[in-house]
Amino acid sequence: MSKIKVMSENMANMIAAGEVIEKCASVVKELVENAIDADAKIIKVNLEDGGIKKIQVIDNGIGMDKEDAVLSFSRHATSKIYKADDLFFIETLGFRGEALASIASVSEVELETCNGIEGTYVHIKGGEILETRSGEERVGTTITITNLFFNTPARLKYLKSEATELNNCLQFIERLALSKPNIAFQLTNNDKLLLKTSGTNNLLKTIHEIYGLNTSSNMLEIKAFSDDFEISGYVAKPSVLKKNRLHMHTFVNGRIVRNNELNKAINDAYNTYKHEGFYPVVVINIFVDSTLVDVNIHPTKQDIKMSKIDKLTDLIYRTIKDTLYKNLLIPDAITPEEKESNFTFKEESKENYKPYNHSFSEPSVAIKDIPVEIEQQQLNIGYEELEEQVNEEFKQLKLYPVGQVHKTYIIAQDEGNMYILDQHAAHERINYEMITQKFKEAEVFVTDMLIPLIFELNAADYKIFMERKDILTELGFKIEDYGINTIAIKGHPTWLKSGFEEESIRTIVDLVIASDKQFEKAKFLDSMAKMVSCKMSVKANEDLSFIEMEQLLNDLVKCDNPYNCCHGRPSIMKYSAYDLEKMFRRVL
Ligand code: ZN
Ligand code: ZN
Numbered sequence: 001m002s003k004i005k006v007m008s009e010n011m012a013n014m015i016a017a018g019e020v021i022e023k024c025a026s027v028v029k030e031l032v033e034n035a036i037d038a039d040a041k042i043i044k045v046n047l048e049d050g051g052i053k054k055i056q057v058i059d060n061g062i063g064m065d066k067e068d069a070v071l072s073f074s075r076h077a078t079s080k081i082y083k084a085d086d087l088f089f090i091e092t093l094g095f096r097g098e099a100l101a102s103i104a105s106v107s108e109v110e111l112e113t114c115n116g117i118e119g120t121y122v123h124i125k126g127g128e129i130l131e132t133r134s135g136e137e138r139v140g141t142t143i144t145i146t147n148l149f150f151n152t153p154a155r156l157k158y159l160k161s162e163a164t165e166l167n168n169c170l171q172f173i174e175r176l177a178l179s180k181p182n183i184a185f186q187l188t189n190n191d192k193l194l195l196k197t198s199g200t201n202n203l204l205k206t207i208h209e210i211y212g213l214n215t216s217s218n219m220l221e222i223k224a225f226s227d228d229f230e231i232s233g234y235v236a237k238p239s240v241l242k243k244n245r246l247h248m249h250t251f252v253n254g255r256i257v258r259n260n261e262l263n264k265a266i267n268d269a270y271n272t273y274k275h276e277g278f279y280p281v282v283v284i285n286i287f288v289d290s291t292l293v294d295v296n297i298h299p300t301k302q303d304i305k306m307s308k309i310d311k312l313t314d315l316i317y318r319t320i321k322d323t324l325y326k327n328l329l330i331p332d333a334i335t336p337e338e339k340e341s342n343f344t345f346k347e348e349s350k351e352n353y354k355p356y357n358h359s360f361s362e363p364s365v366a367i368k369d370i371p372v373e374i375e376q377q378q379l380n381i382g383y384e385e386l387e388e389q390v391n392e393e394f395k396q397l398k399l400y401p402v403g404q405v406h407k408t409y410i411i412a413q414d415e416g417n418m419y420i421l422d423q424h425a426a427h428e429r430i431n432y433e434m435i436t437q438k439f440k441e442a443e444v445f446v447t448d449m450l451i452p453l454i455f456e457l458n459a460a461d462y463k464i465f466m467e468r469k470d471i472l473t474e475l476g477f478k479i480e481d482y483g484i485n486t487i488a489i490k491g492h493p494t495w496l497k498s499g500f501e502e503e504s505i506r507t508i509v510d511l512v513i514a515s516d517k518q519f520e521k522a523k524f525l526d527s528m529a530k531m532v533s534c535k536m537s538v539k540a541n542e543d544l545s546f547i548e549m550e551q552l553l554n555d556l557v558k559c560d561n562p563y564n565c566c567h568g569r570p571s572i573m574k575y576s577a578y579d580l581e582k583m584f585r586r587v588l
Contacts, residue, residue, distance in 0.1 A: 013098070013105035013127055014152060021102060023159065024051025024148065025168035030099045031143055032176065035059035036183065038141060041199060044186040045173060050166030052148065052159055060140040063115040069122050070132060072111075073104045101127070106155065107148045113141040126151045170194055171246060174210050178283050179251040181206040207234060207283060211247075215240050215281055220327050222284070224319040228292060229312050233284040235320050237327065238270060238568060241278035248282045253290065258302045262286075265313035269320035271526065272432070272561065274568040284316065328563050397557045401549035408540040410549050418575040423538050423552065425565035430555045431497075431533035432566040438495045439525055444476035445494040452480075452490040453505055459485055461513045468512050471521060477505075497536040504532050530566045 021027060028045060035043045038061025048054035064072065103109065105127035112121050112135045121135030125147075149156035159165060166189050177185040177197045184199030197209045208216035219234040250262045266282050274280065294305045306312065399419060402411040410421040457465060462485040469479050469487075478491030489505055496504050508528055515524050538544065544552070556562045556572065565571050581587045 013101045021106070021148075021155075023168055024055060024165040025172045027051065027055050027103055027107075027145055027148065028057070028169045029172055030103060031055070031057040031145070032173070034100070034143075035061055035141065036180065038062050038064075040140065040183065042184045042186075045169070045188070046191075047166065047169060047187070047189045050162040050164070050189060051169055052162060052165055054144065054146050055148070056142065056144040058140070058142045063139050063141055064113045064120065065115050066118060066120040066132070069111060069113050069120040070129070072100050073109070073122070073124055073127075073129070074101055103145060106152050107150065108146045110144045110146075111141070112136055112143075114139050175249055175256050177210060178203070178206055178249050179254060179256055179285075203283065203285075204234060207281075211281060219281070220323050222319050222323050224315060226311060226315050228288060228308055229315055230287040231284055231312075231316060231319060233282070235266075235284075235323060236281040238273040238280070238324065238564070240281055241274055242281060243278060245279050248279060250282075250284050250286060252286045252288060252293065252304060252306075254285075256302050257286075257304050259304060261309055261313055262316065265317040266320060269317045269324065272530075272566045272568065273324055273564060276567070278568075282320075286312065288312070325561070328561060394562060395558055399553040399557060401546055401553060404544055404549065406541075407543055410544070410552070412549075412553055416577055418577075418580065419572055420575075421553075421556070421572045422540075422565075422570065423542070423544060424540055425569050425571035426552055426556050426562075427537035428533050428565040428567075429559055429562060429571050430552070431536050432529055433559050433561075435495060435529040435533055436526075438493065439475065439529070444474075446476045446478065446491045447494050447496075448478070448491045449489070449501070452488040453502060454482060454486060454488050455509055456486045457513070461485075462487070464513050465509070468515075468519065468524075471524065472508070472512065477508075496532070500536050504535050507531050507535060533566060 028051060032043055032045065035057055038059060040059035040061035042060045044058040046056040046058070104124045108125040110121070110123050112119070114120070114135065114137050116139045119135040119137040121131070121133050122129065123131040149159070170187060173185055173187045173195055177183070177195070181197070181203045182199055182201040185195065185197045186193070187195040195210065197206050204216060204219060207219060215236060218237045218240045220237060221234055223232045225231070245263055248263055248266050250257050250259065267279065270280055288306065292307045397414060399412040399414050402413055404410055408423060410423050412419040412421065465487065473479060476491070476493030477489060480488045480490060482488040492501055492505060511524070511528055511531060563571060578587070
């Protein structure tokens with residue numbers, strides 16, 4: 001064999017490595033996916049300095065014989081070693097035939113593998129085999145990568161800090177563990193255990209092992225299907241929120257996928273249940289006929305393209321929304337004693353590695369838990385069959401005002417319970433539901449204004465406003481062109497509360513102009529309903545009469561979601577008679 005051929009092959013490997021191995025997590029991903037392909041049920045990842053110094057993956061998979069062990073480092077190691085279990089992501093797997101060769105070309109690799117018959121040890125540095133000999137006879141594979149990018153210093157510079165590299169690895173293994181609850185994963189860094197899952201094939205247990213008790217005990221199961229899609233998994237109650245999108249996990253046919261459209265559907269389903277800028281913890285498995293999936297995207301990206309994606313996003317949106325709606329309960333004012341999670345190491349890692357330090361500080365109020373058995377059996381039906389149930393009970397309640405505290409909170413009672421309401425949040429919810437209802441009604445009632453409101457806009461804003469003004473006209477706003485870049489509003493729908501018309505209309509005009517370029521009517525109407533209902537509602541520090549309080553209580557119980565304002569803040573909390581007895585130790 002000519003030496004030239006060997007050299008050019010190694011050069012190709014190094015170039016490929018530069019393209020696809022961007023960070024330590026890319027190496028971890030390759031090695032762990034190899035372990036999964038080898039049917040491993042236990043996979044341990046040991047890092048040193050976040051993987052910069054050392055990456056080791058130990059699995060209990062089927063292992064390799066000597067021939068395959070050496071072949072796995074050559075550039076076109078194909079299906080002999082890498083098996084494609086489905087056609088989905090076949091191109092990624094095609095790339096993966098070259099991945100180990102690429103990694104070996106820019107690092108030092110020690111491979112110890114055994115298929116139950118013979119043990120093999122291979123030592124490679126910079127793509128050059130230094131040693132091959134018989135090795136230990138433990139069935140499975142141990143692969144250790146050190147000195148990453150030692151011969152390509154330009155690439156070495158691209159590695160981030162130890163904390164960032166580690167965090168990427170941790171995030172990847174977390175996602176992978178959630179996508180494969182049947183495999184036990186373990187991750188250590190500098191001998192410190194950061195993640196451990198038990199591989200019992202129970203997704204809720206895996207969620208518990210990764211996120212801890214507070215999250216896992218607040219997850220709701222979802223299950224639904226349509227002609228082309230089947231979805232299942234867990235979504236968090238709105239009491240468990242994070243400050244970034246990283247905890248919305250979607251898997252398509254078992255593969256990790258990050259897709260903006262799916263994330264948007266999930267996030268939209270939580271509208272009015274949470275503050276903007278906070279995101280839920282969600283783990284959703286999506287099953288789809290692989291003919292609908294197209295993976296013409298760079299192998300290191302985890303995105304996909306799918307036909308009928310709007311059908312899928314609709315299914316996800318409706319299923320989550322229904323699930324949240326059916327599980328709404330008045331928050332219990334008494335926080336149950338925090339039970340310690342078994343996985344305290346997770347807390348440490350949160351401290352050390354910043355992106356994980358973002359969990360929304362838990363409200364001092366815990367949403368009352370639904371017994372787990374009920375949750376499990378509840379949603380085992382297609383979404384078309386879902387029906388309203390829980391809230392009907394609440395709508396029958398009759399609450400009586402007791403009084404107002406600090407001109408901000410209302411105390412109320414019924415036979416069994418005491419309630420505390422935030423008067424603004426409660427009123428805002430009532431107005432929000434009233435306005436969104438008005439949006440749907442065909443008949444529009446208009447109040448003419450005695451003095452029209454005149455807006456002088458700049459040319460750009462004027463143009464935008466005129467393009468979008470039909471939305472307002474449909475709602476019952478009378479708008480007239482009033483000369484150069486000027487508009488006059490001469491009438492408004494009757495539901496705008498008197499005394500607040502001018503302020504509301506100014507807000508609405510601003511909102512029409514300010515909405516971003518991809519103007520979506522539904523989104524605009526929702527923002528408008530939120531802003532106007534906030535403006536129209538009683539504020540904190542406002543006196544309320546008994547009659548006003550009574551009206552507010554009556555209106556609130558009739559709401560579809562009486563428990564939050566439209567921005568996700570709680571509006572009502574409950575102390576049961578038992579809670580009170582416990583507080584005053586009438587019972588033990
Ligand atoms: Zn408000
Ligand atoms: Zn609000």
